[in-house]
Amino acid sequence: MSTERLPTERPRAGSNVPLSERAYHIRRHALRMGEVQGQGYIAQALGISDVLAVSYFHAMTYRPEDPEWEGRDRFLLSIGHYAIALYAALIEAEIIPEDELTSYGGDDSRLPMSGMAAYTPGMEITGGSLGHGLGIAVGMALGLKRKGSKNFVYNLFSDGELDEGSTWEAAMSAGSFKLDNLIGLVDVNGMQADGASTGVLNFEPLAPKFEAFNWFVQRVDGNDIDALVAAFDAARNHPGPQPRIIICDTRMAKGVPFLEARERNHFLRVEPDEWQRALAILDEGRVR
Amino acid sequence: MRRSKYEKPAPREGGSLKTSAMIASLAAPGQRTKAAPFGHALVELAKTRPDIVGLSADLSKYTDLHIFAQAHPERFYQMGMAEQLLMSAAAGLAREGFTPFATTYAVFAARRAYDFICLAIAEENLDVKIACALPGLTTGYGPSHQATEDLAIFRGMPNLTIIDPCDAHEIEQVVPAMAAHKGPVYLRLLRGNVPLVLDEYGYTFELGKAKTIRDGRDVLVISSGLMTMRALEVADALRDDRIDVAVLHVPTIKPLDEATILREAGRGGRLVVVAENHTVIGGLGEAVAGVLMRNGTMPERGFRQIGLPDQFLDAGALPTLHDRYGISTAAMARSIRGWL
Numbered sequence: 117m118s119t120e121r122l123p124t125e126r127p128r129a130g131s132n133v134p135l136s137e138r139a140y141h142i143r144r145h146a147l148r149m150g151e152v153q154g155q156g157y158i159a160q161a162l163g164i165s166d167v168l169a170v171s172y173f174h175a176m177t178y179r180p181e182d183p184e185w186e187g188r189d190r191f192l193l194s195i196g197h198y199a200i201a202l203y204a205a206l207i208e209a210e211i212i213p214e215d216e217l218t219s220y221g222g223d224d225s226r227l228p229m230s231g232m233a234a235y236t237p238g239m240e241i242t243g244g245s246l247g248h249g250l251g252i253a254v255g256m257a258l259g260l261k262r263k264g265s266k267n268f269v270y271n272l273f274s275d276g277e278l279d280e281g282s283t284w285e286a287a288m289s290a291g292s293f294k295l296d297n298l299i300g301l302v303d304v305n306g307m308q309a310d311g312a313s314t315g316v317l318n319f320e321p322l323a324p325k326f327e328a329f330n331w332f333v334q335r336v337d338g339n340d341i342d343a344l345v346a347a348f349d350a351a352r353n354h355p356g357p358q359p360r361i362i363i364c365d366t367r368m369a370k371g372v373p374f375l376e377a378r379e380r381n382h383f384l385r386v387e388p389d390e391w392q393r394a395l396a397i398l399d400e401g402r403v404r
Numbered sequence: 405m406r407r408s409k410y411e412k413p414a415p416r417e418g419g420s421l422k423t424s425a426m427i428a429s430l431a432a433p434g435q436r437t438k439a440a441p442f443g444h445a446l447v448e449l450a451k452t453r454p455d456i457v458g459l460s461a462d463l464s465k466y467t468d469l470h471i472f473a474q475a476h477p478e479r480f481y482q483m484g485m486a487e488q489l490l491m492s493a494a495a496g497l498a499r500e501g502f503t504p505f506a507t508t509y510a511v512f513a514a515r516r517a518y519d520f521i522c523l524a525i526a527e528e529n530l531d532v533k534i535a536c537a538l539p540g541l542t543t544g545y546g547p548s549h550q551a552t553e554d555l556a557i558f559r560g561m562p563n564l565t566i567i568d569p570c571d572a573h574e575i576e577q578v579v580p581a582m583a584a585h586k587g588p589v590y591l592r593l594l595r596g597n598v599p600l601v602l603d604e605y606g607y608t609f610e611l612g613k614a615k616t617i618r619d620g621r622d623v624l625v626i627s628s629g630l631m632t633m634r635a636l637e638v639a640d641a642l643r644d645d646r647i648d649v650a651v652l653h654v655p656t657i658k659p660l661d662e663a664t665i666l667r668e669a670g671r672g673g674r675l676v677v678v679a680e681n682h683t684v685i686g687g688l689g690e691a692v693a694g695v696l697m698r699n700g701t702m703p704e705r706g707f708r709q710i711g712l713p714d715q716f717l718d719a720g721a722l723p724t725l726h727d728r729y730g731i732s733t734a735a736m737a738r739s740i741r742g743w744l
Contacts, residue, residue, distance in 0.1 A: 232527075233528055234527075241495075241499075242524070242527055244523070245519055245522075245523045247488075248492055248519075248520065248524050251488060251492025251493055251495075251496070251520070251524070252492045252493070252495050252499070252524055253496060254489065254492070254493045254496060255492060255493035255494060255495055255497040255500075256497070256499055256500055257496070258481060258493065258496065258497060259497045259499070259500025259502055262497075262500070262502065263500065263501075281488070282488035282489065282492065282520070285484075285486035285488055286489050286493075288484070289483065289486065289493070
């Protein structure tokens with residue numbers, strides 16, 4: 117574990133930072149957390165960073181100094197093991213101080229390996245038992261409507277969670293309740309614990325499934341920031357009385373080609389010297 | 405032992421047809437009852453608690469929540485026959501500051517939705533109140549509807565308060581108490597025409613408190629739920645045998661009122677019998693046994709359990725089944741006489 121590396125140079129939140137720069141920082145925070153443990157769900161984190169950058173720095177309303185502010189948009193992390201990715205986004209959003217990054221996964225850390233609401237500012241729910249997020253999102257969306265709130269509930273879930281029946285109970289319900297304040301984000305990275313997602317349990321064709329459940333559906337390249345911005349804007353502004361979903365096709369380990377090339381990357385083992393290499397590659401590829 | 409499904413049963417000999425119908429009331433013929441005490445109590449409470457909302461998984465009519473839905477249609481959410489969603493959505497509503505009462509059958513909450521109650525609700529200590537009809541053996545539909553192990557399933561869940569009320573009088577008091585309690589609550593709901601018993605004993609419910617309903621020198625029955633009603637009937641029946649039966653009602657299964665249980669069980673000269681509408685595994689009986697054991701309290705005349713056997717139970721008429729499995733008044737009285 118490297119301790120002497122300088123913190124990332126990072127402009128303050130609120131300044132006019134390009135989303136690609138935000139995504140780069142999120143990837144960098146995640147890699148540094150991965151290095152603390154020497155392993156982890158780093159491929160997912162690298163893959164979803166662009167979606168998180170657009171969520172936290174384009175789409176969502178929130179106050180970094182008051183993570184429970186009533187007027188915030190809610191962001192639910194159904195996939196608890198993506199905590200490393202969300203922590204990186206929360207650090208970039210200045211909800212969590214960057215110097216806590218080195219505590220990732222350690223005793224008494226606010227950043228446990230699987231995301232839990234009671235541990236981390238900005239973590240809305242306890243994920244990890246997969247297939248919970250979308251149902252909770254339905255309840256929160258109903259609750260926001262009861263309160264007359266105009267805020268959105270975002271639920272980030274994985275293609276693996278499409279295997280869970282509870283996801284479809286919630287999907288049918290959201291359509292039935294016409295929850296136009298609910299935006300689902302599915303990370304289709306094509307990989308789950310036992311191998312390729314469609315091989316574990318084929319969920320394709322996916323878009324027509326959600327369409328059939330009365331959702332407003334978009335499918336985009338989840339590593340194309342411009343496409344994501346357009347999709348988030350369309351999701352928020354869609355006039356129909358229906359929930360919205362953005363199916364995000366992402367690339368595992370995006371931004372670090374030698375990790376992208378690894379066949380078994382659901383839970384990546386990275387050799388000690390490879391973290392430096394990964395960070396260096398990330399820094400080289402930084403889009404300013 | 406159930407007969408083979410290929411063996412035709414003997415023709416019925418006279419008598420009236422007994423029913424296993426879902427609407428069958430627990431009340432004995434002529435017993436005083438109250439209709440839908442849970443539903444009416446919730447409507448009453450909701451007048452002063454705008455945060456209360458109701459959710460059901462296509463069982464509002466069968467959990468008495470339809471009374472609330474009719475009174476407050478805008479505060480009722482029909483979640484469809486989807487218990488995982490029912491619990492997750494209730495968690496979501498609680499996160500937004502509401503106090504959801506979520507209803508279904510005990511089998512579906514305990515068996516199907518456990519993970520969602522555990523992680524989405526209990527782990528976060530959210531204010532979700534789960535009211536479930538058909539606890540233990542309260543239907544003749546067979547194992548698909550008989551929640552004979554719901555307490556065993558739920559007792560291991562941290563943060564969850566578990567209440568097993570005896571009658572309509574108690575349910576009316578439990579509803580505001582569970583809403584006032586901070587954190588998740590599981591209620592073993594008696595629905596429909598619910599017997600009215602404890603009002604005659606001047607009883608008041610207090611969350612977490614076991615209460616002596618009647619005292620007695622020879623036997624102490626520690627009971628919860630409808631078995632307290634049975635225990636009181638047994639006490640009357642055994643009076644003719646000059647057997648003096650005390651009844652300690654323990655409506656809060658968790659957290660258990662250990663101090664009262666230890667004090668009462670530790671009094672000399674009595675047989676201690678725990679009676680529960682639940683399998684003898686993992687319910688009130690074993691909970692009480694654990695408390696006594698840990699404190700080195702051995703009842704002078706022994707410790708016995710009245711409860712359901714560790715089996716998938718038969719379908720049939722409820723009175724027949726209660727008798728068959730030893731939780732009817734007559735069967736209980738027989739057991740206790742035999743132990744003395």
